[in-house]
Amino acid sequence: GQQVMQIPQYQHVQEGEDFTTYCNSSTTLSNIQWYKQRPGGHPVFLIQLVKSGEVKKQKRLTFQFGEAKKNSSLHITATQTTDVGTYFCAGPSSSNTGKLIFGQGTTLQVKP
């Protein structure tokens, strides 16, 4: 079945270091979405990428969508303690039912 894989599962960084999480889909996606879940919280929408090769920035966060629309990445520059949480990528199900297929998530820990 359709799968979205994400690596790494965990990442510990020193505050100020950069961080990247990678997402790969088993199928071509019409779009990819990124969510952040703080410890004890719920997923919060960050961004959606639609176009092949698209790059979007939100302050220190840079999101990329691969040319083949099967992979994506989230890069955080100069991490801060407020970046702590789990970052999920998600793609729409190929069944076109509105369902989202989530990656396993990357949990980021930032040491001050």
Add this chain to the structure above:
Amino acid sequence: GAVVSQHPSRVICKSGTSVKIECRSLDFQATTMFWYRQFPKKSLMLMATSNEGSKATYEQGVEKDKFLINHASLTLSTLTVTSAHPEDSSFYICSAIRGRVGNYGYTFGSGTRLTVV
């Protein structure tokens, strides 16, 4: 912005009892809502798609008689965990789509942490 309210946030119940979780879209109408289950340090597992005015669509392996979903209005979907057992203890989250996905994504409720003792 779009808000999805989920209630209760935490519930402890005894084995064999039923628990109802409510998911409300506060400032928009949601013809479709999604129910997820999340185990500690794990990803979100889609349980079912809740459709207003019709039966829910359950994912493979999810018992529809155990996890009853009702979507009686455009702003309310409920998940009832029937005859709960300790293995049903988990974090349950609902989500809905408001308007264009590109603007708001899928909006999630704050989740319900269910503990069955």
